[in-house]
Amino acid sequence: MRVTADRTVCVGAGLCALTAPEVFDQDDDGLVTVLAPEPATALHRAARQAGRLCPSGAIRTTE
Known part of the structure; x- marks a missing residue:
């Protein structure tokens, strides 16, 4: 998994953190x-959840 974030659209809600x-x-x-741009397998579920919860859509996860 690869995790990226677009700081130009981030609104600072903090749900990801x-x-x-x-x-x-x-x-x-x-x-x-x-x-962790390439998080351990045990963190994949939480990273995906953070992406779904992000109100601005700044978080992206790719397999």
């Missing part, structure tokens, strides 16, 4: 930061 804190964080401006 709350849902998958091992994969996502927020910078000082509240925008998404991808900590």
